[in-house]
Amino acid sequence: MAVWPRAAAMAALPVSVLLSVLMPVLVSVSVLPVSVLAALPAELRVPAGDARQEAAVRALSRRLLGSRAAAVSLFVDSALSPGGPDTYRLRSPPGGAVSVSVTGSSGVAAAAGLYRYLRDSCGCHVSWSALQLNLPDPLPRIRTEIRVTTPNRFRFYQNVCAHSYSFPWWGWERWEREIDWMALSGINVAPAFAGQEAIWQRVYRAMGLNQSDIDAHFTGPAFLAWNRMGNLHGWAGPLPRAWHLQQLYLQYRIVERMRSLGMLTVLPAFTGHVPPGILRVFPRINATRLGNWSHFDCTLSCSYLLSPEEPMFQVIGTLFLKELIKEFGTDHIYSADTFNEMSPPSSDPAYLAGISSAVFRAMTGADPDARWLMQGWLFQHQPTFWQPPQVQAVLRAVPLGRMIVLDLFAESKPVYEWTESFYGQPFIWCMLHNFGGNHGLFGAVEAINHGPFVARRFPNSTMVGTGLVPEGIEQNDVVYELMNELGWSHEPLDLPLWVSRYAQRRYGAPNAAASAAWQLLLRSVYNCTGACVNHNRSPLVRRPSLHMDTQLWYNASDVYEAWRLLLSAGPALGSSPAFRYDVADVTRQALQQLVGDxxxxxxxxxxRRALPELLAAGGVLLYDLLPELDALLGSQRLFLLGRVLQDARSRATSEREAQQYELNARNQVTLWGPSGNILDYANKQLSGLVLDYYGVRWSLFVSLLVECLNTGSPFHQEQFNQAVFQVERGFVYNEKRYPATPVGDTLEIARKIFLKYHPGAAQHGRDGPP
Incomplete structure (x- = not known):
């Protein structure tokens, strides 16, 4: 270990001298074995040229199409769109074994062109829930050349929170599939956040923090998103050494693959938050303790934020970014969110400008070409604080063009409209869509079909792209397919026509009933208007009370009819995995509505003190409806709690780690904190969770209501909350194992449920839906 200079002496040194002293110390505190460092691909250090991108997109084609990839020629030629937006060109060369030739200005453009061909000419579909790649033989030829240029410089993907809600337990196999999907979708900018805690640990150790300081700071894997933004510390941690090694290995592969396809990687930067251990090492450091975040007290929140004038702000920020760049290279775009859902200690524009300037200077201290990518969530989340002077102070403290703002919730609450297009800073029009990774059919298709084009026509618009920023993925495939197509479109789409073609591609065959079902879904659950939020508040997934909201933004009968129509298409489409998934999802939505009823x-x-009616309704809910829903979900892989828990445990290198990771996964989808701090925010409708978590607390609720009627006593919500918390906590710490593979036939289960519960089932006869 290198000799650590005395803290008092360090504090007196200029920033440049501090950096020169600390950089050599980092080598001695690396958490990586030398062999792993030596294995870092040299390609991370150099931009991906046309040849490398061409090789990468051809490899993607082989992974996707297997031997059929030989009939598709793929090329990357940056001269196709020199310095401009991405372009792809499709044509069929005369004669020969090649059916189509795809040329893109980048690897991503070529991949998007490939998917355009597979989608429109071959009737194929690629999504999170299923692949439909029933290719014609031979592959069809294109009659006339197709050339498409995107109207946007950027197509962005990922939300900071998704790294905890959806990605924490992924290995390379799952990441590879996601990056393939990103390329086929035309995504060209995305964060690469894995492994940053290993770099932070290296930096903190170099600065004199001990392992206890660091262990008390990092959260567990399922909560790292909020540790990175300064919201939380310590909860469900610490991070094992094996975790750091795994995440570094993943990051090497993620950034290499993304860059090889021509994507720009966004790396994390210093936000100004520091662990309390910094104050122990540097007792005179100028830091302010912020207030608590959400419903956490200061034992797990209330982070320390350095003053913008504090010299250590630049030391820590530059040191971290230099070490990160040395490890992974850079595409010169960095993410930092200092005040995510937290009130700054001052509303003085001068203070806010100072913080913004300090964050940016720490970036440019390590990379003079740095661009700051900032989430604009804070501006709409706390609008009473973020008035125009405060917003302008943050944005204009950075040179124009050196910051890109994600207008994170633009489909519902666009910020560009009241900030004069972010006061001149470039912005990306984003669709947030999903909160917490909740299940539930939802969309605002009219808003996303028109919003980006309205934003581009806004006076003095600085819009530079579109983005997908869900907090959780693997749900509502249709909305993301639509948004990805809009990223390459110059005008709104004909939605009824589009969704009919979507259904045909998704299931691999035209079907009138399936198309009609999707038209109903499009006009109802997928067309929320106004300030719509896909944060599932169904009584099913909420702690029961006598004051729960059951209001829907759509006509429930449309979902029931879509359910009937889909099931009627079962004989024709039942072999399609995507169809079977959609039947499960629509049936799940119908049962969610019935739970509300x-x-x-x-x-x-x-x-009304009608005990018999209460017993009848409660009995059906507890002993039939919820068990049927659980069985339905158990027939589909993406609806299995056991899969989630198995994925979490698979990251572990010991039983102790496995238990910690499983606790992380169980807590996140239920209590979200030690005492239900953000209860049910990340709710999921998963087999196992429905019966053993939602079902048990509904049973307690109904039993208590019955007892109240029998004894003539009132229902006390607070007493129920105390009792049900023990049930909820018991589930989190339960060690029960759940199936990680599907059980049962989705269509048979859904048909059985339909005959019992569809409001119009009696009209369709004993044989079920026609």
């Missing part, structure tokens, strides 16, 4: 009956019966 049964809840209303339970509540109304209690208020």
């Amino acid at each position: 049964f809840y209303q009956r339970i509540r109304d019966s209690f208020q």
Whole structure:
């Protein structure tokens, strides 16, 4: 270990001298074996040229199409769009074994052109839930050349929170599939955040923090997103050494693959938050303790934020970024969010400008060509604080063009409209869509079909791209397919026509009933207007009370009819995995609606003191409807709690780590904190969770209502909350194992449920849907 200079002496040194002293120390505190460092691919250090991108997109084609990839020629030629937006060209060369030739100005453009051909000419579909690659033989030829240039410089993907809600347990196999999907979707900018805690640990150790300081700072893997933004520390941690090694290995492969396809990687930068251990090493450091975040107290939140004038701001920020760049190279775009859902200690524009300037200077201290990518969530999340002077102070403290703002919730609450297009800074029009990775059919298709084009026409618009920024993925494939197509479109799409073609591609064959079902879904659950939020508040996934909201933004009968129509298409489409998934998802949505209906009956019966009716409604809910829903979800891989828990445990190198990771996964989808701090925010409708978590607390709720009627006593919500918390906590710490592979036939289960519960089932006869 290198000799650590005395803290008092260090504090007195200029920033440049501090950096020169600390950089050599980092080598001695690396958490990586030398052999791993030596294995870092040289390609990370150099930009991907046309040849490398061409090789990468051809490899993607082989992974996707197997031997059929030989009939598709793929080329990358940056001269196709020199210095401009991405372009792809499709044509069929005369004669020969090649059916189509795809040329892109980048690897991503070529991949997007490939998917355009597979989608429109071959009737194929690629999504999170399923692949439909029933290719014609031979592959069809294109009659006339197709050339498409995107209207946007950027197509961005990922939300900071998704790295904890959806990505934390991924290995390379899953990441490879995701990056392939990103390329086929035309995504060309995305964060690469894995492994940063290993670099931070290296930096903190070099600065004199001990391992106890660091262990008390990092959260567990399922909560790292909020540790990185300064919201939380310590909860569900610490991070094992094996975790750091795994994440560094993943990061090497992620950035190499993304760059090889021509994507720009966004690396993390210093936000100004520091662990309390810094104050122990540097007791005179100028830092302010912020208030608590959400419903956490200061034992796990209330982070320390350095003053913008504090010299250590630049030392720490530059040191971290230099070490990160040395490890992974850079594409010169960095992410930092200092005030995510936290009130700054001052509303003085001068202070806010100082913080913004300090963050940016720490970036340019390591990379003079740095560009700052900032989430614009804070501006709409706390609009009373972020008035125009405060917003302008943050944005204009950075030279124009050196910051890119993600207008994170633009489909519902665009910020560019009231900030004069972010006061001149470039911005990306983003669709947030999903909160917490919740399940539930949802979309705002009219808003996303027109919003980007309206934003581009806004006076003095600085819009430079479109983005997908869900907090959680692997849900509502249709919305993301639409948004990806809009990223390459110059005008809104004909939505009814588009969704009919979507259904045909997704299932591999035209079907009138399936198309009609999707038209109903498009006009109802997928067309929320106004300030719509896909944060599932169904009574099913909420702690029960007598004051739950059951209001829907759509006509429930449209979902019931879409359910019937889809099931009627079963004989023709039942072999399609995507179809079977959609049947499960639409049936799940219908049962979610029915849970709301049964809840209303339970509540109304209690208020009327009608015990028989309460027992009848509660009995059906507890002993039939929820078990049927659990069985349905158990027939589909993406709806299995056991899969999630198995993925979490698979990251472990010991039983102790496995238990910690499983606790992380269980807590996130339930209590979200030690005491239900953000209860049910990340709710999921998963087999196992429905019966053993939602079902058990609904059973307690109904039992207590029955007891109240029998004894003539009132229902006390606070007493129920205390009792049900023990149930919820018991689930989190339970060691019960759940199936990680599907069980049962989705269509048979859904048909059985339909005959029992569809409001119009009796009209369709004993044989079920026609």
